[in-house]
Each structure stands twice: as structure tokens, then as C-alpha cells.
Amino acid sequence: MTGAANTPARRHTALPKARTLIEALPWLTRHRGKTVVIKFGGNAMVDEELKAAFAQDVVFLHHAGLRPVVVHGGGPQISAQLDRHGLVSEFRAGLRVTTPEAMDIVRMVLAGQVQRELVGLLNAHGPLAVGLTGEDAHTMTAVKHQPRIDGELVDIGRVGEITGIDTGAIEALLADGRIPVVSSIARSADDTHVYNVNADTAAAALAAALGAETLMVLTDVEGLYEDWPHSDEVISRLTASQLEKLLPELASGMVPKMEGCLYAVRGGVHTARVIDGRVPHSILLEIFTDEGIGTMVVPDEEEAQ
């Protein structure tokens, strides 16, 4: 009797939920079986609820038949730990000057702290996530990176430029139904030391090497601002060539992010997106809106169609 009386009300609340699920169907059909590399930036990991919502979104994608790979950052967390050790954080060309002493801390924070936390949050939903760094199974190999600043090559210590990617371990995890969570540390080819790699750069390189469909970069701004810091007008869509022209004008954290997006789309990734990780469930919002919520970079030929 009670059950029968409840039925119309229950249907009333369930129907919009069913419609929402159905709305996602074309997107899910298109992306089933596709690899999506998601970069979670340290600045977007600001509170516990956001981190838990991020984990839910990634697990949702996994259960919906996609193959998510998480690459995480941890810049602010590294800076805080260096500070605790009385070491100063210095950035040149958007990259951390990394002494061998600082490298120990970078590795400890990324692999021992941030990665562990994300793996834990994902695994609250089942035995899904497996953490690794670029050192594991030769996933990322690098040489010393020396950026050019005002025409001069500058020594910024143990910062790596990726020279090789072995996707074997990540592919094996994906084939086993797992969610790889990768820290942006690379090995040197002679195995004598490790390098600190910017997490945006690592995510882009992995996305290209894996033949990913999408690279999603979650950060602490809405997207790429047209005239930062003077305006908050977000560029919603741009082609690789348009982005290439803009690159020399970009500043700080956006440089590796947008260089990464360019590298990824030029390397065969269909879309690279920068989205606001401060918005709860930003990954799912990106899926449910055709035009996306942040900045989308597409290959040149896409615009010509």
C-alpha cells in the first residue's frame, strides 16, 4: 500500500536523473574505449571535497568504459615541504630550480604524499588505482633540461626534458582494468639519478605516446585568459596554430600547460582542454557541455572542416 502511494513521487524525482544519464549517452558512446589523460594540478587540489569529487569523476569515466590515466602535480605541496626544510623555491621559465637536495623532497612529496592520497581516494571506490612514477618500468626517460632565457641557456638543476616514453606499464594496467596514477618524475638514461619534470609536460607527453583521445588539464583558473592578468575573458577554443602564435606572450604556470596542449594535439591527441579544477565535478561538466567549460585546443584541420 505504502509502496504504491510512493510510486508517482519516486518517478517524479527519478525521471530527471534518467534524462541526465541519457543526455550523456552520445558522449559516452563516442568515447567508449578511448584513453583520456587527466592532469590534476597541485593548485586545484585545494580542499578535501574537491579531491573526493575529482576521484568520483575519474571512477565514473572508468565505469563508463573510458580508459582514464591520471597525471598529478603538486607544486604548492612541494614548495611547502621545501619551506619546512628551510629551502627556498625558485622558478625560472615556469620551472622549479631543482638542486639534488630539493629533488629528494620533490620525489618524496610527489610519489610519497600526493600520489598516495589520490590513489587512496580512487580506491575508496574499489581496487582500481595503481600509482607509479615515470621511473617505473622506464615509463619516462629524460635528459637535463636547460631553458633559454633572454637568449642564454640557463642551468636549473635536476629538471628533465623527456626523451623517451615506454607506455608498456600503463597499457598493462589499463588492460587489467586499473586506473594508472602517474607522478612526473623521470629516470636518466644511465639510471644514475632522477629528474623533476613539470606535470603538465609529463601529461602531454604521455597523452601523445598513449594515442589518447583527450588531454584534460585541471587547474586553478577558468581556462586560458585572453589578456591575463588584465581581464578574465576566457578563450574557449583555439587551433594549434593560433596557440603557437600566442605562446611567446604567455606567463608563468600557463607556459608549460599550453606548450603541453600544443604538443599533445600536434602529436595526434584530438582535443586538449584546460579546465577549472576548483569547480566540483569539472570533468563531468566538461563532458555534459558540448562546447566545454574552459579552453579547448584542437588540431588545425578540425577548424578547416
Ligand SMILES: Nc1ncnc2c1ncn2[C@@H]1O[C@H](COP(=O)(O)OP(=O)(O)O)[C@@H](O)[C@H]1O
Ligand atoms: N593567460 C593566462 N590565463 C590564465 N592563467 C594564467 C595565464 N598566464 C599565467 N597564468 C597563471 O597560471 C596559473 C596556473 O598555472 P599553475 O600555477 O602552474 O597551476 P597548476 O598547479 O594547476 O599547474 C594561474 O593560476 C595563473 O596565475
Ligand SMILES: CC(=O)N[C@@H](CCC(=O)OP(=O)(O)O)C(=O)O
Ligand atoms: C620542473 C617543475 O617545475 N616541476 C614541478 C613538478 C610538479 C608540478 O608540475 O606541479 P603543478 O602541476 O601543481 O604545477 C615542480 O617542481 O613544481
